[in-house]
């Protein structure tokens with residue numbers, strides 16, 4: 001039987017995955033010493049077993065070394081194969097050199113995970129320039145799409161939804177969710193000049209006035225993409241908008257600021273544990289994990 005080894009905070013998602021896959025859950029213990037170093041302890045003996053660590057990489061700098069300790073320890077103790085399920089895969093946004101001498105973090109981070117694991121799996125990675133996850137990793141890389149779950153949620157919860165993608169990067173998600181939900185969509189124009197400096201322009205067609213706007217994006221981080229979109233919609237006289245986010249990254253104060261900007265509701269998937277989680281990806285990940293484990 002496969003082992004799912006959740007990092008701290010990931011136990012609820014591990015239980016949902018285990019309910020579908022029948023896997024055994026063995027939580028990973030992290031002990032933080034006073035000097036800042038971390039002691040990793042596996043929850044059981046992985047000898048001869050398939051083990052999948054479950055860690056969402058919202059805070060990858062803090063998690064990278066413990067992940068490596070866990071993966072190499074599982075190997076040393078004789079695990080048959082060691083996988084990583086990272087429902088949110090951090091560092092994918094720095095996929096090119098935007099300014100001279102910057103690190104192109106996405107492939108470097110992928111290379112780090114290549115060295116630790118036999119396979120990796122994630123949900124809707126932020127890869128809008130190169131949508132192929134397998135081009136980034138040398139190990140087998142699997143992705144699940146949350147679009148069917150988001151479409152179902154919108155169909156059940158938002159009457160007369162008109163989907164809005166705040167920028168061209170969101171086109172791939174908003175177009176697919178709109179298609180599955182059978183609802184219209186529009187993609188807005190965004191200009192970002194800094195971490196928290198964002199401008200949004202609404203399209204002239206104003207389809208968003210014909211229903212309830214649902215702003216759909218893969219990530220809310222500083223929240224400024226959503227905040228500026230909400231402000232523009234309010235100025236244009238649209239109905240209060242619902243924000244649907246795949247990965248609830250939410251930097252400090254972001255959720256409150258988005259609510260203050262007029263969001264009628266904010267919902268997210270549970271790729272990152274957060275109070276806005278309303279859509280569960282556990283079954284999706286568990287089903288894809290069986291595919292990963294059947295592959296040689």
Ligand SMILES: O=P(O)(O)OC[C@H]1O[C@@H](O)[C@H](O)[C@@H]1O
Nearest residue numbers: 217219220221222223224225
């Ligand atoms: O505007 P914040 O919330 O900081 O960042 C999230 C946005 O930045 C993009 O990469 C994401 O796709 C999303 O549109």
